[in-house]
Amino acid sequence: MRPYFSEHFGNPSSVLLEEGAEPQKAVREARAQVAGLLNAAPDEIILTGSATESNNLAVKGLALANRQKGNRILFSDIEHYSIMHQADFLKNLGFEVDYVRVDAYGVVDLEDLKKKAAPGTVLVCVMHANLEIGTIEPVREIALFLKERGILFHSDGAGTCGQIPVDVADLMVDSMTVSAHQFYGPKGAAALYLRKGTALRPVTNGGYQEMGYRAGTENVPAIVGLGEASRIAASEMAERVERLTALGQKLWKGIERQIDYLHFTGHPALRLPGHVSFWIEFVEGESLLLWLNLNGIASASGSACASNVLAADETGLKASHVLTAVGVPPEICHGSIAFTLGRENTEAEVDFTLSVLPGIVERLREMSPLYQKALGGK
Amino acid sequence: MAQGPYSDKVMDHFMHPRNMGEIEDPSGVGEVGNPACGDVMRLYLKIEDGKIVDAKFKTFGCGAAIASSSMTTELIKGKSIDEALQISNQAVAEALGGLPPAKQHCSVLAEEALQAALEDYKKKQQGA
Numbered sequence A: 001m002r003p004y005f006s007e008h009f010g011n012p013s014s015v016l017l018e019e020g021a022e023p024q025k026a027v028r029e030a031r032a033q034v035a036g037l038l039n040a041a042p043d044e045i046i047l048t049g050s051a052t053e054s055n056n057l058a059v060k061g062l063a064l065a066n067r068q069k070g071n072r073i074l075f076s077d078i079e080h081y082s083i084m085h086q087a088d089f090l091k092n093l094g095f096e097v098d099y100v101r102v103d104a105y106g107v108v109d110l111e112d113l114k115k116k117a118a119p120g121t122v123l124v125c126v127m128h129a130n131l132e133i134g135t136i137e138p139v140r141e142i143a144l145f146l147k148e149r150g151i152l153f154h155s156d157g158a159g160t161c162g163q164i165p166v167d168v169a170d171l172m173v174d175s176m177t178v179s180a181h182q183f184y185g186p187k188g189a190a191a192l193y194l195r196k197g198t199a200l201r202p203v204t205n206g207g208y209q210e211m212g213y214r215a216g217t218e219n220v221p222a223i224v225g226l227g228e229a230s231r232i233a234a235s236e237m238a239e240r241v242e243r244l245t246a247l248g249q250k251l252w253k254g255i256e257r258q259i260d261y262l263h264f265t266g267h268p269a270l271r272l273p274g275h276v277s278f279w280i281e282f283v284e285g286e287s288l289l290l291w292l293n294l295n296g297i298a299s300a301s302g303s304a305c306a307s308n309v310l311a312a313d314e315t316g317l318k319a320s321h322v323l324t325a326v327g328v329p330p331e332i333c334h335g336s337i338a339f340t341l342g343r344e345n346t347e348a349e350v351d352f353t354l355s356v357l358p359g360i361v362e363r364l365r366e367m368s369p370l371y372q373k374a375l376g377g378k
Numbered sequence B: 001m002a003q004g005p006y007s008d009k010v011m012d013h014f015m016h017p018r019n020m021g022e023i024e025d026p027s028g029v030g031e032v033g034n035p036a037c038g039d040v041m042r043l044y045l046k047i048e049d050g051k052i053v054d055a056k057f058k059t060f061g062c063g064a065a066i067a068s069s070s071m072t073t074e075l076i077k078g079k080s081i082d083e084a085l086q087i088s089n090q091a092v093a094e095a096l097g098g099l100p101p102a103k104q105h106c107s108v109l110a111e112e113a114l115q116a117a118l119e120d121y122k123k124k125q126q127g128a
Helices: A018-038 A051-065 A087-092 A110-116 A139-148 A220-258 A285-294 A321-325 A347-367 A369-374 B008-015 B063-076 B081-085 B089-095 B101-127
Strands: A045-048 A072-076 A096-100 A121-125 A152-156 A175-179 A190-194 A262-264 A275-280 A336-340 B028-034 B039-048 B051-060
Touching (some): A018 A045, A045 A051, A051 A152, A051 A190, A096 A110, A110 A139, A285 A347, B039 B063, B051 B063, B051 B081
Parallel strands (some): A072 A096, A121 A152
Antiparallel strands (some): A045 A190, A275 A336
């Protein structure tokens, strides 16, 4: 990335200037590398600044450009906020937004989807995998159904692209979001795959960058980073998936063996490799996360308290919509934790986590008046 | 040892909670909060001659909730009932070196637990 901050500082859009040649070539290469990761063509890749931007471009852009197909849009109940929070805006534009249920494992309820994808539906959004509960969605099956009806399908692949093999031709999605930092690329770099021939209206208006879909000068160093991360992810994919699957299973089984009043979240088999998520009764999520962190273990909590601790006020203190959608009672969402193992994680770290977790749980339960009651105390 | 938005004091009380546990045969017990909001606090008081001679707590909650409970027990021990009633949630938050805006409710909960425990004590006194 570094040369593109200095010696290759030129603007890739300055095609007539010599200074623009090297950056232009770098962007072209990066685009091809991202395309290679997804089995797409380079001109099907729109480079953006974040997965959130990609999701906004896809949903608003597809809905607006294809309005003649209808004004009904479906989101799954567990979409990321960068999809969910578009609902009000879309409603203001006159679209109707409806939601598709997921089952207890977080898998989209196909019957519910088929019922709700009524005539007049223009777009359906179902993410490829959910990072909170790890579940991988039956994207191909959904695409097959929608394709027959001429309904567009956007899938947020922030959780899968670069993590597991993703083949957009096989998945048959019309668009898919890619996020660089989810697979060791830089922050501020992302992409949107857009199937050739699909109409999309730009939501950022200006110049003719990114085939006219995304005006604005390209962030060349970040794009180069995204390209390189894509190349590395593609070449290491098979090995990474195998190793992380084994590590994840070890962590899963170890937790299952040692902790009682334990509930895993997400699908037990159809899940991201190395992703282990669960909730523990009588243990509050943020406290668990803090103790893990004090032991040098980073995890994520579905606890409203933890995820919104930086919020300006208390209005954001709600249980996770994902956990609520899979039927976890709100009071219990506070105990949810997700471990996401990555390529730097070792078996020794899994063993260490398994060695400290029971002690932390015991300590927090000892403090909990709820545990006391459950054990028959008063 | 400050961590994220939490002060050193909060982390200290979170990691080393003071007076955690129960009091056998307490003079008053207050339980507030509900699991749906993420925090449940139970405060036990031992009161002799109008003075709080011992205080203990059990709390299910986040770092700020645990630290607020712990700090509250420290602040009230040795105080008279009237003095204890003067302790506000701001006093608890201040003693902890401040709480993040979204966590102020934890100190409110601690104040409420204290009031509930004192209320329980008064009720028991009247019943006795």
